[in-house]
Amino acid sequence: MSKFSELINQDKPVLVDFFAEWCGPCKMMAPILKEVKDSVGDAVSILKIDVDKNQTLAATYQVRGVPTLLLFKNGKQLWRQSGVVQKNDLISLIKSHQ
Template sequence: MSKFGELIHGNIPVLLDFYTEWNESSTAMHPVLRDVAAALGDKARVIKIDVDKNSELAEALRVKGLPTLMIYKAGEMVWRQSGEQDANTLIGLLQDYV
């Protein structure tokens, strides 16, 4: 969990994607997240978190549906949504916090 704290406490927004490889909606988000990361470059970070490998963190954050997306800025969660999102929506959300 201390590593998680380090990830989310920066001055740039961090988009977290909680996913599993066996969930179709989760894997459908992979190319979308690549597009988001490419569009924003170093203005934001995109981090994928495998729920199967990070179950304690997923439980602590009450991740139920997959994929679950969260945006953190300076250690605070500023946005959260479960389900698929399109790249333009995510880019727009992240730009609000850049």
């Protein structure tokens, strides 16, 4: 099993941020994700995946644009959205899947 598969197979929500270093909106997501982590603490794991360094993984999840956020729990994809997502929306999403 790959490391990524192990990470998303937790029984708590795992938020995956597919991003690229050159992407402006991705840079806007970084402080939002930090605030989300500060708010919900250990209730969620947050993974950042650089699409340029992990092209196979990005292709597996059909990530066409960045940033793309996916929420997993027990290995199942529960939610997906491309673009910048606001802090309160992410916190509500995470709490609804705890």
